[in-house]
Amino acid sequence: MAELLIENLCKRFGPVRAIDDINIRVADGEFVTLLGPSGCGKSTTLGAIAGLDQPTSGRIRVGNRVYFDGEKGIFLPPERRNCGLVFQSYALWPHMTVYDNVVFPLTLRKVSTADRKRRVEESLALVEMERFQDRYPHQLSGGQQQRVALARTLVYQPEILLLDEPLSNLDAKLRDRARTWLAELRTRLGLTTIYVTHDQVEALALSDRIVVMNGGRVSQIGTPQDIYARPADSFVADFIGTTNFLSGDVVEAPHVNGRTLLRLADGQRVAIKSERRPAVGDKVTFAYRPEQIRLATNDEATIESSIIEAAVVSHSYIGGRWQIGLDVGGNQIRIETQDAISDRQLRLWLPLDGGILFTERTHA
Amino acid sequence: MSLNASSALGPAATDALPKPLPSRDTAIQYGTALLTIVLIAAPLIPVLYQSLLDRALYDSGQQFTLSNFGRLFRTEGFGLVIWNTFVFATLTTLISQTLGTLAAVLFGRTDMPGARLFGELFLWPIYLSALVLSFGWYTIYGPAGYLTLWMQAIFDGAPWNLYSLPGMAMIAGVSQAPVAYIYCMSSASITDPTLEEAARVAGAGTFRTLWRITLPLLLPAIAYSAVLNFTVGLELLAIPLVFGDPAGITVLTTFLYNNGVASARPDHGLVATAAVLMLAVVCVLVWLQGRLLGNTRRFVTLGGKATRPRPFRLDRLRWPLCLLSSVYIVATVVAPIGALLIRAFTSLLSPMVPLLDVLTFDNFVSMFEYPIYLRSIWNSFIVSTLGGALATALIGLIAIIVLRSDFRWRTPLHYAALFPRAVPGVVAGIGFFYAFAFVPGLGGLRNTIWILIVAFTMHFIPVGLGAVAPMLLQMSPDFDRAARVQGADWWTTSRRIVFPLLRPALVACFIILFVTFFKEYTTAIFLFAPGSEVIGTTLLQAWTQGEVGLVSALATLQVLVIGVCVTAARAIFGVKLYG
Numbered sequence: 033m034a035e036l037l038i039e040n041l042c043k044r045f046g047p048v049r050a051i052d053d054i055n056i057r058v059a060d061g062e063f064v065t066l067l068g069p070s071g072c073g074k075s076t077t078l079g080a081i082a083g084l085d086q087p088t089s090g091r092i093r094v095g096n097r098v099y100f101d102g103e104k105g106i107f108l109p110p111e112r113r114n115c116g117l118v119f120q121s122y123a124l125w126p127h128m129t130v131y132d133n134v135v136f137p138l139t140l141r142k143v144s145t146a147d148r149k150r151r152v153e154e155s156l157a158l159v160e161m162e163r164f165q166d167r168y169p170h171q172l173s174g175g176q177q178q179r180v181a182l183a184r185t186l187v188y189q190p191e192i193l194l195l196d197e198p199l200s201n202l203d204a205k206l207r208d209r210a211r212t213w214l215a216e217l218r219t220r221l222g223l224t225t226i227y228v229t230h231d232q233v234e235a236l237a238l239s240d241r242i243v244v245m246n247g248g249r250v251s252q253i254g255t256p257q258d259i260y261a262r263p264a265d266s267f268v269a270d271f272i273g274t275t276n277f278l279s280g281d282v283v284e285a286p287h288v289n290g291r292t293l294l295r296l297a298d299g300q301r302v303a304i305k306s307e308r309r310p311a312v313g314d315k316v317t318f319a320y321r322p323e324q325i326r327l328a329t330n331d332e333a334t335i336e337s338s339i340i341e342a343a344v345v346s347h348s349y350i351g352g353r354w355q356i357g358l359d360v361g362g363n364q365i366r367i368e369t370q371d372a373i374s375d376r377q378l379r380l381w382l383p384l385d386g387g388i389l390f391t392e393r394t395h396a
Numbered sequence: 397m398s399l400n401a402s403s404a405l406g407p408a409a410t411d412a413l414p415k416p417l418p419s420r421d422t423a424i425q426y427g428t429a430l431l432t433i434v435l436i437a438a439p440l441i442p443v444l445y446q447s448l449l450d451r452a453l454y455d456s457g458q459q460f461t462l463s464n465f466g467r468l469f470r471t472e473g474f475g476l477v478i479w480n481t482f483v484f485a486t487l488t489t490l491i492s493q494t495l496g497t498l499a500a501v502l503f504g505r506t507d508m509p510g511a512r513l514f515g516e517l518f519l520w521p522i523y524l525s526a527l528v529l530s531f532g533w534y535t536i537y538g539p540a541g542y543l544t545l546w547m548q549a550i551f552d553g554a555p556w557n558l559y560s561l562p563g564m565a566m567i568a569g570v571s572q573a574p575v576a577y578i579y580c581m582s583s584a585s586i587t588d589p590t591l592e593e594a595a596r597v598a599g600a601g602t603f604r605t606l607w608r609i610t611l612p613l614l615l616p617a618i619a620y621s622a623v624l625n626f627t628v629g630l631e632l633l634a635i636p637l638v639f640g641d642p643a644g645i646t647v648l649t650t651f652l653y654n655n656g657v658a659s660a661r662p663d664h665g666l667v668a669t670a671a672v673l674m675l676a677v678v679c680v681l682v683w684l685q686g687r688l689l690g691n692t693r694r695f696v697t698l699g700g701k702a703t704r705p706r707p708f709r710l711d712r713l714r715w716p717l718c719l720l721s722s723v724y725i726v727a728t729v730v731a732p733i734g735a736l737l738i739r740a741f742t743s744l745l746s747p748m749v750p751l752l753d754v755l756t757f758d759n760f761v762s763m764f765e766y767p768i769y770l771r772s773i774w775n776s777f778i779v780s781t782l783g784g785a786l787a788t789a790l791i792g793l794i795a796i797i798v799l800r801s802d803f804r805w806r807t808p809l810h811y812a813a814l815f816p817r818a819v820p821g822v823v824a825g826i827g828f829f830y831a832f833a834f835v836p837g838l839g840g841l842r843n844t845i846w847i848l849i850v851a852f853t854m855h856f857i858p859v860g861l862g863a864v865a866p867m868l869l870q871m872s873p874d875f876d877r878a879a880r881v882q883g884a885d886w887w888t889t890s891r892r893i894v895f896p897l898l899r900p901a902l903v904a905c906f907i908i909l910f911v912t913f914f915k916e917y918t919t920a921i922f923l924f925a926p927g928s929e930v931i932g933t934t935l936l937q938a939w940t941q942g943e944v945g946l947v948s949a950l951a952t953l954q955v956l957v958i959g960v961c962v963t964a965a966r967a968i969f970g971v972k973l974y975g
Binding site: 082083084109110111112113114115116117119120121123125126127136137140141142184185188 | 413414872874875877878879880881882883884885888892893896897
């Protein structure tokens, strides 16, 4: 178990930058998730750590060992790194039994015969698969295969554990169970773990910290709470959780306490608390999580909140709740309510510190 | 989960990683690549070298010259040789494409009775050597053939003559038609059947749909196999040797054979130059094959759903077409092979003599009395078994280096390994003959079967790769990556993971090579010596001596061995033994 350090890592395929200057430090025993849409570079990063992909430049170090250094021309082949990697496809060798699969890394390491059997059994017990030693992979369910793949990786005590979308091949129910089980296991093992996924729910539930990636770059690194409550940019806000985006321009620049007044396209005004410092007249985007938006009951607009008018565009029943589609000054937003809405027009209550202001040019 | 995690992953020091053997992977990869290059260059370089020399390459005092090329084209009759070669290859292609396409549609896509059985029988010529087929056709359609004599008794002579370009092309066309058939069938199996259904819904009848939809979609397959068959037509030696030579019709392959092997004082400059010419033409054709295959995407339609196309209804034509197909299969497959088998057990085969009067085992008895026959049978088995195994090992190594390693030269190696496709058997034969005559120290191998094993291996590397590569490409790279991450180097991964998973493909590769080596004769007749005869060369010798009975017996043996292998392989492994 060791600390992982990635510095200025780049990987180019011709003119395309699959990874573009990535810096990540993962502490000993930390569980860090690389999260992003497909093609964001998260799997390439994982491959670079494992030694399956050779980066173009940068440095990767685990503990005291340099895995890769572009400048010094160091590239350790995968077999010299002692990483543990659980593949999305599990990659259990179909011609070997569960026991043979798990004992393979121990055979390579010349572990004594007596120790081998004991350790395979312990490792399989850890994932509750000790009764299946003599089965072949094709005789196991997807969830069982995944556990064996994990046992095969844990049995040789790798320096760091790399998990490549391990839950994505399971069906929805099984995925929930496996996630709970994985969360429990990680607390007990305390291994330095890099977890790659495109599923924000997994990332939020399992990670100590999340690295959100987009287009080969790191968009934000932070704890799940951080990332959810204070997204660095509109991409992160959009990717994590459900987010309603509004656009407008700045009427009053931030006060000392951060209170900023914004104007929507239809002239309605919204107050928002922001740490960023836009100037008067700037075009900005701001966002609210659906749970921050409430229906206004009366004229309760205060210094701590705003009230805006919205036109109902659609409503659909989603089981227990209603999802209402609204138009606010040309922006499409969605909120959820307990009861059906018959009005054509709604008044929304927006808390001052429930919104997030972005100053960058945005995609949303 | 009562177990304490620390007991499994306790504080114990992590295991030592296996000791790295950094040079082993590299040594194996470079060694294999070097062996492959030497093997492929061995016949080519001497041929090219000889074509530029003014005398035999083992003589002393040679000088470089370009005069061989001029001399070749001034050689009397060489123009006719080129013309004959072209006509023969073109006619062969026309016949094989027509028959193959018709068969693919009729046996593969209609509700004709017995279509599956006909499809199986239609393939048989491809399993046998053209040499054996030639003898079969001779037995039934030759000047003293069973059917010819029968026709003569009723009419005034038979309307066919095998000793002519069309006659030879007929045999070659029938024996190559399975190639066109196979390509059309595999193209039809990946075509979206809804395309045809759409035409029918739009009101097109069976024949209009066939003509306007099905056949145009088969065009890429027909075109690709046409180039393939044209190439085979150029390279074919057996049929021109058996039927062309006695009639004075010379093609390029028989020109090379007569001037290179059969001649008492061979003109090596001329032979090598003709071989280079042939090599160049075939190279262009193979390049053209690659181009055609690359462009087929335009036609290939993938529907996604694996639905079987609905067979065309023939209605009233079902039985007439079935009858026609039966006549064809009997005339071209069953009768020639059957007659050959019967001839092996008789002293004479003629419609004038009752079969029972001439039944005998004498042919087989004398086959086992002469040591040369026994020796060639034995040699054939050794070459096929041992050679097949060695070639499979080499091909397996090449395949994993090319497709499953980060070897620096893997792409050039891939091209090199596929290059023998462009080397005709006669050219490989001449080339290895020169190589073993030229390189000091190799002379000792010259009169052994090793020279045949080496030449056959070189010539059929692409065939073997074709059997191994698809499975390797389908195998998830995660299997080897998982082993690498866990600490196995490339060679350990290959040995423990890749090869075991690849076993079915390697078995298929071995069987294909066994059958191919067993029936090979083209390369061998340039290379064999007393003591290293194989069935193919002995067949030709016996034929030249007029020993028809012995030829039939030996050919029967070959057909039986191949038949058993093919049937067993298809039954046990479901191996596809062609392509």
